[in-house]
Amino acid sequence: MTQTTVYTGKIWTGVADDDWVEAFAVADGCIIATGALHEVEDQVGTPHETIIIDKGIVTPGLIDGHLHLSLGGTQLAHELALDPTDDAETILAKVREWTSRLKPGEWVIGGIIGSGVLPMLNNVEFLEKLDEASHGHPVLLRDDTMHNRQVNTTALEAMGITADSSDPEGGTYVRDDQGRLTGALWELACAVAEGVAAGSHVDPQERQVKALQTALEHLSALGITTVQDAATMLPHFEGLAALEEAGELDMRVIASMPIRPFIEDGTVGEELFAAGMEFESEHVKPRFAKFVLDGVPTTHTTALLNPYKCNHSSHDPNFRGELYWTLDDLVAALRRCAELGLNAKLHATGDASVRQALDAAEIVRQDAGGGPAMQIAHMSFISEQDLPRFAELSVAADACPFMWFPSPLTEGVGAFVADETMANIWPFKDLLASGAVVAGGSDWPVGLPVLNPWLGIEGMVTRQAAADSANSSDSYGDRTVNINQAITLPQAMAAFTRESAKALGIAEETGTIEPGKSADFIALDRNIFTGDIKDVHNTQVTRRWVAGQGS
Known part of the structure; x- marks a missing residue:
């Protein structure tokens, strides 16, 4: 009965x-x-x-429309915790202490390094100090964008990288003016380090399952009932399947599968799509292809309409970053996604990459089937003329990470992006006024190592750093970030419930x-x-x- x-x-x-x-x-x-x-x-x-x-x-129940289950859970369950406000000496002290817990040869893996701190580590002097602090252990430290890494000499040796090594496609082994490796890895160079580090784990499956369990328990306690995993690789599917089979998965997971090589090593594209579909279950839904259209501002890899600020004498004052896709290739890939029955989640951190995504949407919307459902993720910067196009083209605005208030990441980005562009960051009010779907996401563990969706919801309304939080107003006073784009609390709650359900294509199932x-x-x-x-x-x-x- x-x-x-x-x-x-x-x-x-x-x-x-x-x-x-x-x-x-x-x-x-x-x-x-x-x-x-x-x-x-x-x-x-x-x-x-x-x-x-x-x-x-x-x-x-809350819906987090953009996070990284494996990265966040692995950080909680297995790795050295760094705070984005930690300076170089604090990082070295934490690495030094962490090595005392490790077996010989075991990797020191951790994060997150703040965007404002990372440039100060990009030199051979810090590399030498990191070598000393690590006591012979290979080191891999992630930054708060998750697009960059800092490694030590032992890690470079394990990767087979020397000063004469060629950069991988889509990535950089950073060198100083004398051609010496600094230990900084940008974009797809990170995948090399991640792959070697992952290969050192004794039982990768057990480690993955523990990471996912930890992440899901943490998310459940915060009131989250559905998530969109922003980059689901095969080991993640396998770990989720193990939890589903054991009856330990009580959260809807919408999977986004990278269409091209990603900062985490592994199978991508149509091979991953086909494999991922086999893991469809009660809670796991492989629904999206993940596209990365540009990088992050702190390494000048975000594609912008206005030039970057000049940070050093050799900087090109007209440099605006570069797009990773041609428009023709992007349109063709979106059409292929539609054929495969996949939706599209597009990483676009700059206003130039957002425009490219919208241009592609405008083309595929004219197809017989209208192309795939689309989300533009991050969309921190949007040209005023592009704001109404989200609603016109039925493209959801995937707002994340929730750094729409003063924070180390916002401060770090502001050091590179033109003041005119920064002044219009996160235009939620204008997007909502145009009729766009604005979906909330954390991008955890990007931005902040500790996930609290209520911090993001509050920040949408106040655009201020919360008192007594990790980004305390003690540090930022009454400063705000583009306060004119503040929205109401019901609108912010909708972004993490009803509107996220729409963006994920599950509004008929949940969200209200x-x-x-x-x-x-x-x-x-x-x-x-x-x-x-x-x-x-x-x-x-x-x-x-x-x-x-x-x-």
């Missing part, structure tokens, strides 16, 4: 920004009724259980509390809509339900 449960309390459904109900009923994992308590009970009719949630409020949807919802310890907006980041999730199952 089907068990019906009625939940009653103060319930924000997310159907509209101000839509509240007193109760809803759940049966067979789905919501079957909403409304006033007496209306819901009358509609249910049959004997049922009633659960009263008399503290705080109930909302739809309404009949016919999966019973994915959470109970909070407070009413965030009536309390102090600057206290939202302290919100605690008291319980979480996925398909009606509580945890």
Whole structure:
């Protein structure tokens, strides 16, 4: 016999920004009724259980539309934790201490190094200090963009890299003015180091499963019920499949599979697409191809419409970065995705790369099938003339990482990107006014090593660093980031529920509390809509339900 449960309390459904109900009923994992308590009970009719949630409020479960499950979980479960505010000496001290825990020859792997700190490490003097601190262990440290790495000489030797080695396609082994390796790796050079480091693990499968378990437990405690993994490789699929088979996966995972070589070594493109499809399951949904159209600002690999700031005497004052794809190749690949039934998630950190993505969308939207569903990820910078094109072309704005307030990453980017461009960063208000879908994502572990979606939700409204957080207002005072683009709290909550569901193509399944949807919802310890907006980041999730199952 089907068990019906009625939940009653103060319930924000997310159907509209101000839509509240007193109760809803759940049966067979789905919501079957909403409304006033007496209306819901009358509609249910049959004997049922009633659960009263008399503290705080109930909302739809959060959807993180952009994160890296394996990277984030591996960092939590296995690696040296660095804070983006750590300076060179602090990093060296942490590496030195970490080596005492390792077996001979074991790699020191960790992060994250702040974007403002990374350039200061790019020299042979720091490389020598890192060699000394690591006591003969190979070292691989990731930056806060996850597009760059800092390694030591032992790691370079393990990679087979010398000063005479050619740079890999799409990447750079950074050298100083005298041609000496500094230990900095940019873009696809990182994949070489990651591949060698991964090959040193004694039991990669066990390590992967532990990383994913750790990530999912962490996300669950934060009230997240669905995620879009932004770069799902074969080992990640295998780890998720192991958890699904063991009955330990209670989160919907929308997979995005890299179409070209990625900063993590492994199978990509149509070979990965075909393999990934075999892992489709109740919770794992291989739905997207992942495109990378440019890099990151801190290594001058973001494609911009305005020139970069001049950072040194040899810098080209007209340099704007470079696009990784030609428009013709991008259009052809998007059409192929449509043929394969895949949607497209496009990394575009600069306004030039965003424009290229929109130009490609405009072309494929004229095809008979209209091309694939598309998200443009990061989209920190958007030319004013391109803002209305998101809605016009049905392209979702995948907003991440949630650094739309003062932070080490924002500060680091501002050192490279023109002030005029930085002044218009994260134009959420204008995008929403144009009718665009703005989906929230963390990009965890990019930006901040500690994931807190409530920090991102608060920051969309205040555009300030939260007090008593890792990016404390003690450091930034009352400074804001493009405060004119602040949005309302209901709009910010929608970005992490209803609108993310739309961007992921699962709006018929989840994202709101309404009949016919999966019973994915959470109970909070407070009413965030009536309390102090600057206290939202302290919100605690008291319980979480996925398909009606509580945890």
